[in-house]
Amino acid sequence: MKTLSKLESNKVFHTIKKAIAAALLLLISAFSLLARNDIDRWEPGVYENSVWKYSPGISHPEIVWNSPNFNDDAWESGGGGIGFRDGDDRTAIDPALAPYLRNKFVVQNPNKVEQAQVHSQNSESSDLSAATSLSFGIADNMFTYGRMPSWFAKPLVFQSSNLPIVLINTNGQTIMDDTRIIADMKIIYNGAGNINMLSDPASHYSGKINIEKRGESSQFFPKKTYGFETQDALGNNLNAALLDMPAENDWVLYAPYSDKSMLRNTLTYKIGNDMGNYAPRTKFVELILNDQYRGVYVLMEKIKRDKNRVNIAKLQPEDVTGDELTGGYIIRRDKIDANDYPQWKTASSPWNYKFQYYDPKGDQLVEAQRDYIRGFFNKVEISLRDETFKDENIGFRKYIDVPSVIDYMLVNEIGKNVDSYSFSTYMYKDKDSKGGKLHMGPLWDYNLAYGNIDYFEPSLITPGWRWDYSIYWFQRMLEDPLFSASMKCRWEKLRRTTLTNEYFTNAIDSMASMLDEAQQRNFEQWPILGVYVWPNQFVGDTYSDEISYLKEWILARLQWMDENMVGDCALITAVEGDPTGEVVSVYPNPSYDSFTISISQPAGKKVWIEIYSVRGEQILSVETTNQEFVWKGQNQLKLTAAAGVYIVKVFTENGILSCQRIIKL
Numbered sequence: 230m231k232t233l234s235k236l237e238s239n240k241v242f243h244t245i246k247k248a249i250a251a252a253l254l255l256l257i258s259a260f261s262l263l264a265r266n267d268i269d270r271w272e273p274g275v276y277e278n279s280v281w282k283y284s285p286g287i288s289h290p291e292i293v294w295n296s297p298n299f300n301d302d303a304w305e306s307g308g309g310g311i312g313f314r315d316g317d318d319r320t321a322i323d324p325a326l327a328p329y330l331r332n333k334f335v336v337q338n339p340n341k342v343e344q345a346q347v348h349s350q351n352s353e354s355s356d357l358s359a360a361t362s363l364s365f366g367i368a369d370n371m372f373t374y375g376r377m378p379s380w381f382a383k384p385l386v387f388q389s390s391n392l393p394i395v396l397i398n399t400n401g402q403t404i405m406d407d408t409r410i411i412a413d414m415k416i417i418y419n420g421a422g423n424i425n426m427l428s429d430p431a432s433h434y435s436g437k438i439n440i441e442k443r444g445e446s447s448q449f450f451p452k453k454t455y456g457f458e459t460q461d462a463l464g465n466n467l468n469a470a471l472l473d474m475p476a477e478n479d480w481v482l483y484a485p486y487s488d489k490s491m492l493r494n495t496l497t498y499k500i501g502n503d504m505g506n507y508a509p510r511t512k513f514v515e516l517i518l519n520d521q522y523r524g525v526y527v528l529m530e531k532i533k534r535d536k537n538r539v540n541i542a543k544l545q546p547e548d549v550t551g552d553e554l555t556g557g558y559i560i561r562r563d564k565i566d567a568n569d570y571p572q573w574k575t576a577s578s579p580w581n582y583k584f585q586y587y588d589p590k591g592d593q594l595v596e597a598q599r600d601y602i603r604g605f606f607n608k609v610e611i612s613l614r615d616e617t618f619k620d621e622n623i624g625f626r627k628y629i630d631v632p633s634v635i636d637y638m639l640v641n642e643i644g645k646n647v648d649s650y651s652f653s654t655y656m657y658k659d660k661d662s663k664g665g666k667l668h669m670g671p672l673w674d675y676n677l678a679y680g681n682i683d684y685f686e687p688s689l690i691t692p693g694w695r696w697d698y699s700i701y702w703f704q705r706m707l708e709d710p711l712f713s714a715s716m717k718c719r720w721e722k723l724r725r726t727t728l729t730n731e732y733f734t735n736a737i738d739s740m741a742s743m744l745d746e747a748q749q750r751n752f753e754q755w756p757i758l759g760v761y762v763w764p765n766q767f768v769g770d771t772y773s774d775e776i777s778y779l780k781e782w783i784l785a786r787l788q789w790m791d792e793n794m795v796g797d798c799a800l801i802t803a804v805e806g807d808p809t810g811e812v813v814s815v816y817p818n819p820s821y822d823s824f825t826i827s828i829s830q831p832a833g834k835k836v837w838i839e840i841y842s843v844r845g846e847q848i849l850s851v852e853t854t855n856q857e858f859v860w861k862g863q864n865q866l867k868l869t870a871a872a873g874v875y876i877v878k879v880f881t882e883n884g885i886l887s888c889q890r891i892i893k894l
Contacts, residue, residue: 556660644678650699715884717796
């Protein structure tokens with residue numbers, strides 16, 4: 230006989246609503262909880278109705294109580310299913326702080342046991358009944374222990390992945406909601422296109438993190454989403470460039486669950502980035518938490534102010550006057566969480582919308598800063614409410630960045646996200662010296678988009694506009710013919726270039742192909758294919774069914790939008806010139822040094838020129854009244870930009886004039 234010194238269990242108890250401690254004395258050695266390929270079969274070691282020795286926990290037993298040689302003759306005996314007298318217990322005991330349980334058994338040829346797992350036959354007992362089973366993975370067929378329980382399923386085999394592997398160890402702690410714990414994280418990543426083995430060294434990242442649960446309705450799912458920060462050994466934030474993404478310390482491990490395609494968020498952020506706007510970067514990974522396989526996750530950037538994320542000025546506590554006061558704000562409209570993100574209500578009747586100070590948070594802003602941004606939002610609403618709202622100089626364009634609003638609305642209309650315009654809606658404002666207008670974005674939280682919902686009819690079907698059910702801002706802007714015309718022009722250009730039908734089908738097929746092996750393990754861990762999970766509208770029997778439904782829904786939606794897009798592009802043509810971009814030329818292209826941006830419009834009229842990398846990072850933003858502008862290949866800090874492909878956006882207060890790709894050699 231051999232002693233099992235340590236065996237992790239994720240299902241001995243359903244929850245810790247009552248403080249009950251239990252231990253198993255297992256007479257074999259400990260094994261990994263990830264199955265091995267050389268297991269021949271599984272055999273029962275302890276049945277859930279086996280006879281156990283137990284101490285009711287009135288007092289602590291001897292310190293050697295979990296030793297093989299401990300004499301437990303004085304302990305009471307009872308069948309498995311030991312609990313606190315609520316009618317579902319095989320052996321009922323009085324409530325106690327820490328009952329102790331022991332079970333002895335013999336293992337034949339322990340050197341043939343490749344794995345051991347502890348299970349609870351019913352994890353839903355209301356009083357934490359200990360109905361525990363033990364199973365062995367055996368390497369040969371020389372000995373039979375007995376019949377396996379009918380509910381038993383073989384653990385999955387996981388040794389390698391084409392995705393990066395994230396391993397988190399909480400060292401016995403429970404990951405909480407809103408209270409971070411310190412844990413260890415390793416990432417096995419051998420580079421794009423290479424296979425990652427569990428046996429490989431975690432050379433990509435190995436260090437400390439603090440971690441918590443995150444999400445709202447998703448917290449009711451068994452597959453949890455986590456937020457974490459990378460830290461050094463002293464607990465200080467440590468910027469880390471994870472999985473080829475720019476270095477930062479704030480990250481999210483998103484758990485796709487009700488979205489069985491597992492693509493909706495990643496696809497949406499790709500759309501946003503490919504349109505030339507910043508959206509969180511993402512990487513598919515497989516997660517192992519405390520030696521337990523947890524499935525396919527998406528490691529993504531958390532929305533925050535950063536030169537590689539929302540690239541606006543950093544607002545300091547001393548910035549309370551002048552231009553310094555006017556920018557560096559990220560604001561959110563979401564379900565109210567007054568503890569984490571204090572809110573305010575706009576003063577403009579009849580709407581009185583609620584917004585949250587997101588970054589910096591409200592308690593990190595001084596009174597002058599809170600007063601300023603509240604006052605700015607009041608001006609936004611007054612400009613929309615007033616009869617002069619269409620005026621280029623005193624209407625909403627004075628405060629709102631129109632191109633960002635149009636792009637935000639188009640993405641949300643493609644997906645008909647149920648939360649669009651009301652929840653998970655972000656916006657930001659830089660300093661007045663850097664434009665100072667309110668920009669919509671970044672995009673966030675689209676797991677209930679693209680037809681993955683069954684309770685809100687406007688988001689169920691492909692016809693119809695989601696903005697009809699939005700806050701008043703967006704409906705009001707659409708009353709301006711120049712705004713709707715700009716949207717029409719932008720849509721038509723995107724459909725000819727970036728957002729073609731082939732773009733969507735190719736993007737979805739590429740992502741699904743990347744997940745081909747990992748999704749099988751994911752749905753072995755979470756067997757929900759063919760099963761309704763709130764709030765599924767469509768329930769596919771296979772992963773392929775889910776992918777097909779997603780593509781079909783999007784293509785039908787695109788067709789409806791093509792046929793019903795608001796606005797008259799000819800109106801912009803009459804006012805601004807050709808909206809397809811022919812009024813703007815960039816030359817030479819490609820170029821080693823500088824590019825001349827020539828704008829065919831009346832001299833003295835303001836235009837804004839923004840240059841982005843293909844990853845959506847803003848390189849430069851300038852305002853000019855000249856008909857020509859020379860970009861010398863430098864960023865805002867006058868540092869030389871790297872060679873590569875860049876996107877030049879030129880727009881006026883009436884909308885976008887041009888969006889062109891250039892190549893810096």
